[in-house]
Amino acid sequence: MTSETKQEKTVLLDQDGHLANREDWSEELAQELANIEDVGELTDRHWKVIKYIQKEFDEQGDAPSIRKLTKESGVSTKELYQLFPKGPAKKAAKIAGLPKPKGCI
Amino acid sequence: MKDILILGAGTSGTMMANKLSKALKSDEFRLTIVDKDETHYYQPGFLFIPFGIYSKEDVIKPKKNFFPKDTNVIVSEIDLIKPEENKVHLSSGDVLSYDYLIIATGTEIRPDEIEGMTDELWKKSIFDFYTIEGALALAEFLDDWEGGKLVLNIAEMPIKCPVAPLEFLFLADDYFKKKGMRDKVEIIFVTPLDAAFTKPIAARELGNFLEEKNINLVTEFNIGRVDNEEKKIISWDEREVEFDLLVTIPTNMGIEAIEKSEMGDELNFIPTDNHTLQSENWENIFVIGDATNLPSSKAGSVAHFESDVLFENLLSHINGEPLTASFDGHANCFIESGDGKGLLIDFNYDTEPLPGKFPIPGIGPFSLLKETKMNHIGKMGFKWLYWNMLIKGRDLPLESQMSMAGKIVPEKEEQETKTLQL
């Protein structure tokens, strides 16, 4: 019986609806966030982007712009929009557990 | 003799030449400034040209009127910078050496970055107003336009003067009303942002203005291409917006010489310390204005505030002292809202535009984030200030650092918690 009980977890979000604490992030949570964002089942291609932007964030302190993503992740702009419809830079950052990219001023 | 070389004689470069020439002894320092163009453009004035409010004469003056006497002026295109060798190659074939370099080459629009933008309809039904040529061509087009769908599209962020597209929309609404043809024009604002502006409180206020003026808003639209046959713009995720007249703010990029010199990021903006304005890679290079990658607005007012910081830090660097002046991202922009009124926003890296009074707390005369006639007078007065004070490097009665005095801080919104089932 206990094995069927779903575990509840409360995570704190920031003003933009992104995770407030990076420590809360896990691959399972990423899938949950992807469902909320209507991105659906995360595939290898999604994961390639997510891992790339997490690495970028750790090195640069900000999630990359779409231009940088396409230039350096090896995923074309067209495909990025198929993977993360509407705003790939923002959506992928959200699913990766990172704050909204500062990029736009 | 030490050489200080300034690349670009627009708003920032001209300001720096004037400040430095006053402060440095001419037997110790040689000041050189390079620009490809002999004409100085008052770019904020481009906004008014399409609506016949300003003519070309209002926005141009010879650059030479604004250079200090002892400055060596070179008119040539910059081709390549070799920071490891402290050399700059010009298209004329000349090579300049420097001890200290200031890069002030600004940003340019790149309609060629968008598929189909510069095809058949370019300058026929598609115009920009970020260049003098574009603004003049658009004025001519609007003069006898009979109406239809006017689409204003921002291709991607960042753009210089991020409020200019909104001002264009407000002025367009006013222009068509006064011509008695507002009912014949549908105005649509198509933006990659998720709201009318980048900062939430101002976005809410400005979004209300759009609604009041019956301007439709399409958000999170990232343009992928222009269909010239069917006259529509198409986003990367295949959404479409039809137009009769497309006013584009194309991709803004640093100049090609920066790319060729491998000194820029993916948009050719130069990695620059957000606070000291020193290049992140070379100690004897400082960067100012639109050419930087700073997370601040790209605006003339910002360049002005930066100039004070850069000036101090360059002198410290020359004297072998630590760089103590720190830029806070301060921006101060009037927003023309049509019908002889305007708004004003004042903000920095950490503080978004807030309501209040400026510059004297409680008094003004300007009102922050509120539409008044006085703010419009301020906007129009900026032209005089620009030509007579700003680019001459004179001190303005404004502090470089943003001040919280006079600003009304809203109560912090509670952080939202959310329950997710795993």
Ligand SMILES: Cc1cc2nc3c(=O)[nH]c(=O)nc-3n(C[C@H](O)[C@H](O)[C@H](O)COP(=O)(O)OP(=O)(O)OC[C@H]3O[C@@H](n4cnc5c(N)ncnc54)[C@H](O)[C@@H]3O)c2cc1C
């Ligand atoms: C429509 C519009 C409205 C605006 N409204 C406002 C406003 O209301 N308030 C405000 O504060 N700001 C406004 N701005 C922004 C403001 O004009 C710019 O931010 C400011 O001019 C930036 O100064 P800069 O010196 O960095 O660049 P610029 O003034 O653009 O100067 C760059 C210089 O470099 C030169 N150059 C470029 N490439 C080369 C090369 N290869 N070789 C030699 N020379 C070269 C150019 O000829 C130019 O003279 C507006 C801009 C536009 C387009």
